[in-house]
Amino acid sequence: MTKTLLKVCGAKTRRDVELLADSGADLVGLWHGVPNGPSEVSVDQVSLLAEAARATGQLEPMLVTFLSDVDLLREIVARTGIRWIQLHAYQMPQMIKALRRTVPDDVTIVKVLHLRAGTCLEKPLIKAYEKAGTDLFLLDVVTEDGQIGSTGQRLHPKAVVELVPSFTKPFLLAGGISAHNSADYATVAAHPQFLGIDVDTGARDHRGHFEGKNISAITRGWRTARHEEVA
Numbered sequence: 001m002t003k004t005l006l007k008v009c010g011a012k013t014r015r016d017v018e019l020l021a022d023s024g025a026d027l028v029g030l031w032h033g034v035p036n037g038p039s040e041v042s043v044d045q046v047s048l049l050a051e052a053a054r055a056t057g058q059l060e061p062m063l064v065t066f067l068s069d070v071d072l073l074r075e076i077v078a079r080t081g082i083r084w085i086q087l088h089a090y091q092m093p094q095m096i097k098a099l100r101r102t103v104p105d106d107v108t109i110v111k112v113l114h115l116r117a118g119t120c121l122e123k124p125l126i127k128a129y130e131k132a133g134t135d136l137f138l139l140d141v142v143t144e145d146g147q148i149g150s151t152g153q154r155l156h157p158k159a160v161v162e163l164v165p166s167f168t169k170p171f172l173l174a175g176g177i178s179a180h181n182s183a184d185y186a187t188v189a190a191h192p193q194f195l196g197i198d199v200d201t202g203a204r205d206h207r208g209h210f211e212g213k214n215i216s217a218i219t220r221g222w223r224t225a226r227h228e229e230v231a
């Protein structure tokens with residue numbers, strides 16, 4: 001059985017990265033190309049933070065981006081050594097096809113599928129995304145007023161279970177994940193394509209800073225890959 005991965009999103013400093021590693025995360029999201037994103041970092045910072053993540057021996061860095069510029073992404077991959085890219089905007093299948101051809105084969109391309117009130121906005125494109133070379137889908141909320149990313153809002157488990165048969169790739173679940181809601185997603189987590197969870201809001205304290213005890217509680221609540229290490 002594959003172990004459930006925990007990704008935590010939006011590290012900005014080396015200290016953040018080390019805290020996430022110590023708290024049981026498996027992947028760390030580094031934002032670049034997220035206009036007005038509160039955790040936006042420069043490409044140089046992505047490089048430094050990606051290196052710091054790898055140096056922990058526990059964490060894999062993932063670029064989280066709204067960018068669609070394939071040449072720019074290729075350059076970022078080459079400069080930072082990043083091997084996971086999360087396309088969190090409404091990038092199209094053609095863009096993914098071009099990206100797939102451009103970046104090394106061992107780069108994992110993650111496409112976010114946005115669900116608004118239980119309906120996946122990209123559903124008609126899912127087959128095209130797969131054909132274009134998407135390796136993994138990430139299911140997240142888009143709010144009624146169009147906010148994407150870090151909504152703190154949850155997906156309905158039934159909507160997730162109904163969407164998964166539309167694709168063959170593995171998926172990560174996002175949207176309001178906390179230490180206390182794994183039981184609600186038992187059917188989702190039992191699905192053979194389920195790979196793990198992606199958290200932003202639930203990993204932070206009331207000031208928006210990462211809180212180690214929230215993150216380690218999530219590892220236990222969801223029994224993620226490293227939950228026994230941080231118990």
Ligand SMILES: O=C(O)c1ccccc1N[C@@H]1O[C@H](COP(=O)(O)O)[C@@H](O)[C@H]1O
Nearest residue numbers: 009149150151152174175176199200201
């Ligand atoms: O966190 C953001 O603001 C953000 C901005 C741009 C792209 C992605 C972003 N975060 C993603 O939000 C979900 C988790 O959110 P939450 O736990 O519901 O707050 C996750 O996919 C992050 O990668």
